[in-house]
Amino acid sequence: MPWRDWIRGAEVEPSIYAADFLRLGEQIETLVAAGARIFHVDVGDGRFISPVTIGPVIVKAIAPVVRAAGGRVDCHLMIDDPAGQLEQLAEAGADSVTFHREAVDEPEAVIAAARAQDLAVGMALKPETPLEPAVALAPQLDLVLVMSVHPGFSGQEFLPGAMDRIAQLRERLPDETLIGVDGGVKRDNVAGVHAAGAELIVAASAIFHEDDIAAAYTGLARAVA
Numbered sequence: 001m002p003w004r005d006w007i008r009g010a011e012v013e014p015s016i017y018a019a020d021f022l023r024l025g026e027q028i029e030t031l032v033a034a035g036a037r038i039f040h041v042d043v044g045d046g047r048f049i050s051p052v053t054i055g056p057v058i059v060k061a062i063a064p065v066v067r068a069a070g071g072r073v074d075c076h077l078m079i080d081d082p083a084g085q086l087e088q089l090a091e092a093g094a095d096s097v098t099f100h101r102e103a104v105d106e107p108e109a110v111i112a113a114a115r116a117q118d119l120a121v122g123m124a125l126k127p128e129t130p131l132e133p134a135v136a137l138a139p140q141l142d143l144v145l146v147m148s149v150h151p152g153f154s155g156q157e158f159l160p161g162a163m164d165r166i167a168q169l170r171e172r173l174p175d176e177t178l179i180g181v182d183g184g185v186k187r188d189n190v191a192g193v194h195a196a197g198a199e200l201i202v203a204a205s206a207i208f209h210e211d212d213i214a215a216a217y218t219g220l221a222r223a224v225a
Helices: 021-034 056-068 082-092 107-116 132-140 161-172 190-196 213-223
Strands: 011-014 038-044 072-078 096-100 120-125 143-147 178-182 200-203
Touching: 011 213, 021 056, 021 213, 038 056, 056 072, 056 082, 072 082, 082 096, 082 107, 096 107, 096 143, 107 120, 107 132, 120 132, 120 178, 132 161, 143 161, 161 178, 161 190, 190 200, 190 213, 200 213
Parallel strands: 011 038, 011 200, 038 072, 072 096, 096 120, 120 143, 143 178, 178 200
Antiparallel strands: none
């Protein structure tokens, strides 16, 4: 099913990069019960970004719980060789992958490889990357992910210029192409991010660093309802 037919207006995506991994299963179940349906998995290889983060093993662990609730697992590939990981991620239970334009020479080949694995596919842009590559490839993409921080670490402050980039993309992309935003989203800016045109809104520390993660998710979701 196309994402545009599935999402509920706007979706807040908890990013498990900021989760307490000692309690990951419990936290996923808590957020599913609170209404979360898309979970964001940050895959880092230690090269494209300096941290080595998480990958197919974690996707395989959380996918059954997410899918049982009718949800999806959305993987953000902050890696040098995204095409090389697609089969493993699909087999583990990923529903969607987003690769970085800066990481690849032939984005069309990555898109085709993702489609061959029956994955939805998006393109992510660092804050300094021009919007034109995503606009040009929009007919082939399900979503474009605007980085509102420099990728690699959670807890960074939202870069103000991201609001203009989201708005410009919404004007230039086809209606069926979703816009996501990742980095620095909090209760005080989430409504503005959505108003600018973002429909898939990633939140990491704004959820997982709060004492009540269900209430934190619900507060963000209500702000964009």
